[in-house]
Amino acid sequence: MPIPNTPKTTEPQDPERALTAAGEAAFVQPDATLPPSPPEATPPERHPDPEPAGAPTGLLRRLLHFVGVDRAIAFTVLARGWSSLAGVGTLALIARFLSPADQGFYYAFYSLVQMQIIFELGFSVVILQAASHEAAHLNLAPDGTITGPEQSHARLASVLQKAFRWYTIAAILMALTLMPVGIAFFRHIANKSNAGDVHFVLPWLLVVFASSCTFQIDPIFSFLEGCGYIPEVYRTRLRQSLLSTVLGWSAFLLHHGLYAPGFFILGQAIAGGWFIFTKRHLLLPLLRHSTRNFRIDWGKEIWPFQWRIAVSWLAGYLTSSLFVPVLMNSRGPVEAGRLGMSLTVCATLSTMAVSWMNTKASPFGQMIARKEYRKLDGVFTRALVQSTGAAVLACIAVWVVVQWLLVHQVKMHGVLLANRLLSPIPLAMLFFGTVGNVVVTAEALYIRAHKQEKFMVNSILGALYSIPVALVIGTMQSPHGGAWGIAASYALGTAVIGLGYGTYTFLKWRRIWHEA
Numbered sequence: 001m002p003i004p005n006t007p008k009t010t011e012p013q014d015p016e017r018a019l020t021a022a023g024e025a026a027f028v029q030p031d032a033t034l035p036p037s038p039p040e041a042t043p044p045e046r047h048p049d050p051e052p053a054g055a056p057t058g059l060l061r062r063l064l065h066f067v068g069v070d071r072a073i074a075f076t077v078l079a080r081g082w083s084s085l086a087g088v089g090t091l092a093l094i095a096r097f098l099s100p101a102d103q104g105f106y107y108a109f110y111s112l113v114q115m116q117i118i119f120e121l122g123f124s125v126v127i128l129q130a131a132s133h134e135a136a137h138l139n140l141a142p143d144g145t146i147t148g149p150e151q152s153h154a155r156l157a158s159v160l161q162k163a164f165r166w167y168t169i170a171a172i173l174m175a176l177t178l179m180p181v182g183i184a185f186f187r188h189i190a191n192k193s194n195a196g197d198v199h200f201v202l203p204w205l206l207v208v209f210a211s212s213c214t215f216q217i218d219p220i221f222s223f224l225e226g227c228g229y230i231p232e233v234y235r236t237r238l239r240q241s242l243l244s245t246v247l248g249w250s251a252f253l254l255h256h257g258l259y260a261p262g263f264f265i266l267g268q269a270i271a272g273g274w275f276i277f278t279k280r281h282l283l284l285p286l287l288r289h290s291t292r293n294f295r296i297d298w299g300k301e302i303w304p305f306q307w308r309i310a311v312s313w314l315a316g317y318l319t320s321s322l323f324v325p326v327l328m329n330s331r332g333p334v335e336a337g338r339l340g341m342s343l344t345v346c347a348t349l350s351t352m353a354v355s356w357m358n359t360k361a362s363p364f365g366q367m368i369a370r371k372e373y374r375k376l377d378g379v380f381t382r383a384l385v386q387s388t389g390a391a392v393l394a395c396i397a398v399w400v401v402v403q404w405l406l407v408h409q410v411k412m413h414g415v416l417l418a419n420r421l422l423s424p425i426p427l428a429m430l431f432f433g434t435v436g437n438v439v440v441t442a443e444a445l446y447i448r449a450h451k452q453e454k455f456m457v458n459s460i461l462g463a464l465y466s467i468p469v470a471l472v473i474g475t476m477q478s479p480h481g482g483a484w485g486i487a488a489s490y491a492l493g494t495a496v497i498g499l500g501y502g503t504y505t506f507l508k509w510r511r512i513w514h515e516a
Contacts, residue, residue, distance in 0.1 A: 075231065075234035075235045075237065075238045078238050079234070079237045079238040079240070079241040081352070082238070082241050082242060082245070083241050083245075083348055086241070086245040086249075087344070087345070087348060089245075089249065090245075090248070090249070090252075090260075091341070091417065091420060092417075093249060093252040093253075093257070093260075094106065094252075094257070094341075094420070095417065095420060096252075097252050097255060097257040098257045098258070100333065100334040100337060101193065101198060101332075101333045101334065102198060102257060102258060102333075103333065103334070103337035103340075103341070103420070104328050104332070104333020104334060104336045104337040104340070105186065105189075105198055105200055105258060105333060106257070106258060106260070106261060106337065106340075107324055107336065107337055107339075107340025107341060107343075107344070108186070108189075108324055108325055108328050108333070108336065108340070109182075109203070109204060109207050109258075109261045109262075110261060110340070110344070111321045111322075111323075111324040111325055111340065112178070112181075112182050112185065112321075112325060113178060113182075113207055113208065113211050114317055114321045115174075115177075115178060115181075115317070115321075116174050116178075116211060116215055117313045117314055117316070117317045118314060118317075119170040119171075119173060119174040119177075119215070120170070120215070120313065121170075121306060121307075121309070121310035121313070122306060122309030122310045122312065122313045123163065123166060123167070123219060123306065123309075124218055124219050124222040125222075125309050125448055126302055126305065126306045126309060127159060127163050127219050127222040127223050127226065128222040128223070128225055128226040128361055128362060128365070129226065129361070129365050129448060129449060129451050130155075130159045130226065130296070130302070130451075131156060131159050131160075131222070131223050131225075131226025131227050131362075132226040132227075132228075132361070132362040132363075132364075132365030132366055132369070133365050133366075133368075133369045133451065134152045134155045134156040134159065135152075135156060135226060135227045135228060135362075135366070136365070136366040136369035136370060137149055137152040137369075138152050138153060138156065140227055140228060140282070143281060144279070144281035144282035144283075144285065146282075146285075146286075150293075150294065151294045153289070154289065154290065154291045154292075154293065154294035154295060155291070155294055155295070155296050156227075156286065157286040157287070157289035157290075157291050158291040158294070158295040158296045159223065159296065160220075160223055160283065160286045160287060161286070161287055161291065162296070162298060163219045163220075163222075163223060164219075164220075164287060167215065167216050167219050168216060170215070171212045171213075171215045171216045172212075174208075174211075174212055174215060175208050175209065175212045178208045178211075179204075179205060179208050182204045182207075182208065183200075183201060183204060185325070186200045186201075186204060189328060189329065189333070192329070193332055193333060198258070199258070200258060202259075203256075203258040203259045203261070203262055206259060206262030206263070206266070207261050207262040207265060209262070209266075210262050210263075210265035210266040210268075210269055211265055213265075213266070213269035213273070214265055214268050214269045214272065217268075217269060217272040217273060217276060218272075220276050220283070221233050221236075221272065221275075221276075224279060224282075225361070225362050226361075226362050226365070227282075227362075228362060229279070230359055230362060230363075232275070233275075234355075234359065236271060236272060236275040239271045239275075240267065240268040240271040240272055241268075242271075243267035243268070243270060243271045244263070244264045244265070244266075244267030244268050244271075245264075245267070246267065247263035247264065247266060247267040248260045248261075248263045248264035248267065250263065251263045305451060305452065305453050308453035308456040309448070309453050309456075311456050311459065311460065312453060312455055312456045312458075312459035312460075313459075314463075315456075315459035315460050315462060315463035316459055316462070316463075318463040318466060318467055319459070319462045319463050319465075319466040319493075320343065320466075322466065322467065322470045323339060323343070323466075323470050323474060323486050324336050324339055324340045324343070326470045326471060326474045326475065327339055327470075327474050327482060327483060327486070330474060330475035330482075331474075331475070331477075331482045331483075335482055335483055337420070338419070338420060338421060338422055338483060339422060339483040339486065339487075341420055341421055342421045342422045342426075342427055342430055342483075342487075343430070345398060345421070346430050346431065346433070346434040349391065349394045349395055349398065349431075349434055350391065350434050350437060350438055350441075352390065352394065353387050353388070353390040353391035353394060353438045354387050354391075354438055354441050354442065355387075356383045356386040356387040356390065357383045357384065357387045357438075357441065357442045357445055358445065360379060360380070360383055360445075361445055361448075361449060363379070364376060364379075364380070364445070364446065364449035365449050365451075367379070368449055368450055368451075373514050376449075377514075380442070380446050383442070384439070384442045387438050387442055388435065388438055388439055388442075391434060391435045391438040392435055395431035395434055395435060396431075398431070399424065399427060399428055399431055402418055402421055402424065402427060403424050405417050405418040406418035406423075406424065422483055422484075422487060423484075425484075426483060426484045426486075426487035426488065427487070429487040429488050429490065429491040430487050430490060430491070432491045432494070432495075433487075433490045433491045433493075433494040433498075436491075436494040436495060436498050436499045437494060437498060439498075439499060439502075439503070440455075440458075440494075440498040440499065440502045440503075443455075443502055443503060443505075443506035444502070444506075446506065446510070447505075447506060447509060447510075450513060452509070454505050454509050455502065455505060457501075457505075458497060458498070458501055458502050458505060461497050461501065462493060462497050462498070465489075465493045465497060466489075466490075466493065469485070469486060469489040469490075469493070470486065473485035473486060473489055474486050
């Protein structure tokens with residue numbers, strides 16, 4: 001089963017949060033119009049990110065190199081580490097300022113706004129890989145000057161221009177859809193669960209507005225990451241995390257807790273918008289660059305891959321984001337809130353762990369463009385071990401903390417903190433699924449770096465499995481129904497569909513492509 005697609009989050013959340021006809025040629029065939037020996041690809045380090053004072057040296061630097069922590073990963077881990085620490089503070093603020101019913105609405109906001117995947121259509125994955133393959137033949141200077149073959153320059157500009165047009169239109173359509181759908185859904189829940197005192201309309205409108213802003217920002221991040229600005233992008237992710245925490249906590253402290261999700265997302269939009277403004281010297285000329293002679297043929301080169309990504313992402317949404325709204329409708333906002341908070345913890349740990357892999361997406365694309373397959377496999381294997389190890393250690397550590405809180409009956413403002421999450425057994429099953437999905441995410445990223453999408457069937461199977469789980473097991477009133485049953489089914493689906501069939505798919509296509 002694919003990992004939960006978070007607004008990017010994520011992940012893109014990933015996000016999920018890929019080109020050419022999927023299922024045919026594994027690699028883009030060299031264009032005869034390019035020079036026989038194209039210039040060397042632009043590595044991420046070409047965009048200098050000056051060493052800060054106090055940068056690690058000596059033994060510490062060697063240790064960081066051994067565990068695979070480069071600057072991009074460091075910023076990602078810091079951002080997720082801060083989010084984890086801030087999450088503890090947010091948990092305390094939720095316990096202090098939100099009722100259990102409010103908490104259900106709080107997490108349902110996040111689940112419902114992930115419907116943006118319908119409008120995103122997996123485009124961010126396509127943008128990153130398309131940009132990385134074109135940037136492999138260009139030299140991007142720090143001041144935004146681009147040198148290299150005009151064909152690659154024009155095709156890179158074409159990627160940005162099409163992304164800008166699509167996301168502007170899609171953001172408007174998304175806002176016009178989510179506003180009325182969300183209000184109708186939450187009004188139904190409020191009437192059904194006697195939660196009429198929950199004032200959700202204005203907080204929901206803020207969530208939709210802020211999400212529409214980040215929706216337009218994320219593809220530009222993907223484009224810049226594909227161009228090699230990896231440390232800068234992930235440093236901005238850290239700044240987004242810090243600013244969103246400040247704004248979100250302010251909403252709690254001002255006794256407007258349901259506005260917190262909107263302010264969390266708005267903080268990401270503000271920090272992300274400023275970063276894009278600083279890259280205007282690169283972006284604006286590309287938006288104005290003529291692509292008449294060499295523009296990408298979207299129908300032939302992009303769409304065969306993009307629609308498969310879109311199906312995979314939509315299936316991923318149904319796999320994870322359906323659980324909380326269904327549980328909220330069938331068993332009430334309190335249990336839905338516990339599951340929502342537990343899934344949020346899993347998503348945070350997963351995003352932190354896959355940072356070892358996600359930061360390699362652009363380099364993978366460039367290695368493939370240069371046909372450096374042995375180097376590709378070596379970097380992938382090391383990053384996979386590091387990501388999986390980080391996920392295992394993080395999940396164990398959090399589970400132990402939750403168990404300690406439960407055993408010692410730790411309370412805050414009279415509320416038992418452990419009761420805001422699932423009990424230890426279903427939480428452990430969710431953590432198992434989290435570790436498994438880190439592996440599946442890594443395998444999918446490797447495949448998609450070839451500008452192919454072979455995990456669509458995997459995602460569809462996950463959705464076909466998860467929808468009945470949510471609608472049947474999630475609505476059962478027995479002790480092992482509801483959130484408990486969802487967690488158990490999620491772990492089983494990850495083991496069989498995710499790790500089993502997903503790993504088979506990865507090994508099959510890797511062997512076919514690299515033997516070709």
